[in-house]
Amino acid sequence: MALIDVHCAPLLVRYRAGIFSRASLFTLACLLLTCICPLLIAYRSHGLWPRTASYVEQPRVTFRHEVLLMLHLQQSDQFLAWSTFQNLNGMLGDSLRIPLVKANEEDRNRDGKFDVLHFSLEMPLASSEVVLSADLLLTFSYQLHRMATVKLQGMMYASHSSPLPGSELHVNGDLMLTQRQPLPHRGLDVRYDVAVINGSSPFTEAYDIPLIIRAYQERNVTTRLDNSVKVWRVGSEASNSFRIAVLLRYPEQTIVYQPGFWEMMKAGWVQYVSILLPFIWLFTRIKDFVFQNQVLSTIPKHPVKQHHA
Numbered sequence: 001m002a003l004i005d006v007h008c009a010p011l012l013v014r015y016r017a018g019i020f021s022r023a024s025l026f027t028l029a030c031l032l033l034t035c036i037c038p039l040l041i042a043y044r045s046h047g048l049w050p051r052t053a054s055y056v057e058q059p060r061v062t063f064r065h066e067v068l069l070m071l072h073l074q075q076s077d078q079f080l081a082w083s084t085f086q087n088l089n090g091m092l093g094d095s096l097r098i099p100l101v102k103a104n105e106e107d108r109n110r111d112g113k114f115d116v117l118h119f120s121l122e123m124p125l126a127s128s129e130v131v132l133s134a135d136l137l138l139t140f141s142y143q144l145h146r147m148a149t150v151k152l153q154g155m156m157y158a159s160h161s162s163p164l165p166g167s168e169l170h171v172n173g174d175l176m177l178t179q180r181q182p183l184p185h186r187g188l189d190v191r192y193d194v195a196v197i198n199g200s201s202p203f204t205e206a207y208d209i210p211l212i213i214r215a216y217q218e219r220n221v222t223t224r225l226d227n228s229v230k231v232w233r234v235g236s237e238a239s240n241s242f243r244i245a246v247l248l249r250y251p252e253q254t255i256v257y258q259p260g261f262w263e264m265m266k267a268g269w270v271q272y273v274s275i276l277l278p279f280i281w282l283f284t285r286i287k288d289f290v291f292q293n294q295v296l297s298t299i300p301k302h303p304v305k306q307h308h309a
Contacts, residue, residue, distance in 0.1 A: 038275035133161030148183035152192035154223030167235020173228030
């Protein structure tokens with residue numbers, strides 16, 4: 001009857017030596033080199049402990065219905081303005097003009113988060129008023145929940161000017177998150193959950209657009225208009241209104257954050273083990289050669305008993 005191998009197992013040969021013998025010291029040196037060399041290689045590759053990590057998240061964005069608009073007219077000292085802040089409107093005097101405003105947010109993929117803002121504003125004009133530039137500021141509530149939990153108030157600022165009189169300004173772009181530092185991986189970060197515009201202030205400086213932008217840019221986490229296309233539609237000098245149309249998308253964001261201790265350990269362990277395995281194989285072969293050939297004196301103990309006649 002033909003026979004086949006159904007299982008095989010190696011015989012373990014033990015090599016014994018004194019605690020302070022050269023063979024024991026050699027074994028200890030191999031063990032230390034096996035463990036330490038991969039650690040040094042992984043550390044020197046500058047990737048053992050990741051200081052930052054990133055992920056992609058769809059933010060929860062909501063338009064706060066706060067608007068600040070300024071239209072500069074052909075006469076250098078004249079402008080029209082309107083805002084949703086009563087204190088500012090009361091200080092504008094004859095420059096205040098009430099527009100028709102429409103805003104609608106759309107959830108295109110039905111995930112419970114808005115994806116697009118449709119915003120339009122139509123400002124009535126007198127027959128002698130010609131618009132040459134426009135500044136528009138909108139504010140938003142912005143939240144992240146997946147890894148870094150963040151709540152902040154951000155803004156979108158759009159500006160355009162032309163030597164030709166305009167009747168419409170179309171703005172198409174994305175509301176993007178900008179980070180100057182990684183976000184914390186745990187806890188609720190509400191450092192910037194404060195108003196972009198201090199609507200309760202009775203001072204005109206609180207509503208000055210350059211000052212608002214300067215203070216806003218001091219934040220480490222902000223939102224801004226990006227990937228934008230602006231179209232200035234030229235109109236006749238007798239236009240009776242000026243219209244602004246904004247299509248603003250809320251795209252997925254790549255968020256940079258500080259990984260926690262266990263996440264860093266996981267990343268470091270994977271790199272360490274991937275380098276450790278070749279060293280284990282190498283030093284195992286070296287010890288096999290040294291002890292099997294008795295380069296260092298040891299007492300071999302075979303598992304098979306020797307029978308003498």
